Amino acid sequence: MIPPTWNEFLEFISDIQDNELDKPLLCQFIKIPNKCMTSIQIKQYFSKDFQKAKIKRSCKWGDREKYFLIWCVSKIIAKLQIKFQEVYLYQVFEKLSNILDLPEEFLLTKWLSLLNYKLKLQPWKQEEDDLLIELRQQYSGPKDWTIITREFIKRSQTVRYPKQIRERFNNVINPNINKNEFNKDEILFIFREAQNKDKNWAGISKIMPGRTDNQIKNVYNSIIRKISNEMRMNYYSEVDEQVIQNLIIQQNNYDPKMISSLLEEFKRKKPCVKTESCSDYSQTSEPYFQGVPFQMACPYISYSPFQFQNIYFCFPQFYLLPHQSQIATQNFNET
Template sequence: MIPPTWNEFLKFISDIQDNELDKPLLSQYIRIPNKCMTSFQIIQYFSSDFQKSKIKRRCKWGDTEKYFLVWCVSKLIAKLQIKFHEVCQFKVFEKLSIILGIPEEFLLKKWLGLLKYKLKEQPWLPEEDDLLIKLRQQYSKSKDWLRIAMEFIKRSQTVRYPKQIRERFNNVINPNINKNEFNQDDILFIFQQTQNKKKNWAGISKNMPGRTDNQIKNVYNSIIRKISNEIRMNNNEKKVDEQVIVNLIIQKKNYDPKLISQLYGEGRRKKPCVKIEPNSDNSYTSGPQIQGIPIQMVCPYINYQPYQFQNIYCCFPQLYLLPHQKPISNLNLQ
């Protein structure tokens, strides 16, 4: 029986109070904070800083508060001789909340935040899925995932993150999920939506009932990847412009990799050119001209020799003339 007060708690763990934490064992399950303290420092910290500022520190905890929580939980695990994943079954956080004067939900949330990623890789069992569906039906509000996670951990023998539980239900076991393949209209709609909502998959999924944001993201990335590989293979392109691919798919209403790759390559090969011809006039404007305009007026800082420009086609970026004249790209060049 875990005592309800701090002093009684210290008496309860008095035989193991000064033992150092088994960090090699703990590090398999949680991220140990950098701030380490002895048992004497822990006791002093609780009676001074933690007691005075515990209300202010409920939202954001530093390494000191996190290590204090790890120390308390670890001592209870060692004293009760329970396994790591059994802390909720033995109501460790419920008792600890009475001792520290902090809500159980808050302590559990902080503890879950210390868990290592490897725990998320545990495969889901059918019993877990059934329990999660029942809990979601019981707590149907969109913001009840932390409560669902707490109930899930208490009733099952595994530890799961609230985010992990939410994603498992929304993307895998939700009975309302449409698991049929996407048809052509669905795929074209996704690409049209990316122009308005960029890659806001959650926002796009709201316009596609029964489809999850994860499904939509996977379909989009799969098509982009196939087309990009086709472009690199056929056009020797190292870097592919994804937005150009999206525009071509929407314009042609087709996402066939070979067709989009062909159109992509044709668009890359088309470059704006202007024809530069020499001027036979012997005035000061004699020299290469563009539609009668001396090249030195267009690009006054370019050194040139008149004979070098004869019958040569050169590519220029969009250049501007004098303030009262139009851009070169808008002129009727021959």
């Protein structure tokens, strides 16, 4: 039985109080802060700084507060000779809340933030999914995921993150998810919105009922990847991706062969405009065309790498980026 007060707790763990924590073992389950303390420092810290800090429960915990919590939980695990995953089964945080005079939910939330990311690799069980669906029906608010996580852990004795639980429900087991294949209209809509919303997948999913942000992102990336494979591109830049976006939107088609053939056609074209330097603007690095800044004279002329050296594309709705202007001028002068 874990005693309810700090002094009784120290007496309870007196035989292991001064033992160093097994950090290699702990690192398998939790993230150890950089700043650690000895047992003597722990006791001094609790009597001084922690008593002051615990009043400010909403403030962000530093390394000392985190290590203090890890130290307390680790001592209880060692004393009771239980496994790491059994801290919830033995109600460790309920007992610790009495010792530290802090709410159990608060301590559990802080503990969850320390869990090692590798714990997410644990496969989900059917009973866990069923419990999660039940809890989500009970707590349906947008900010209820922390509550759901606490209830989930207490009832399943399984270590899960709030983010992991939220993503599991939203992307996998939500009954409202539309798991049918995306049709043409949906895919074209995704590309238009990806351009307008700068690939804000969560924002796009809000205007596509039944489709998750993960589904939308995967469909988008899959098409971009298929087009790049058709072009035999091992790497594509952000500018390349923007050009593909523009082509798909203008052609109202995302067929990889069609889009790649259009790009190949532009590749075979000769340069459609000649850039020249103007003596009146010799002090600037911006290219000029017939004495006028290039972007003002030819707002629809674009250069895109696509691994085609010294090729300049003429395509409506494309624009010349400043760093591309310098590249275009340099390449032209070399020729």
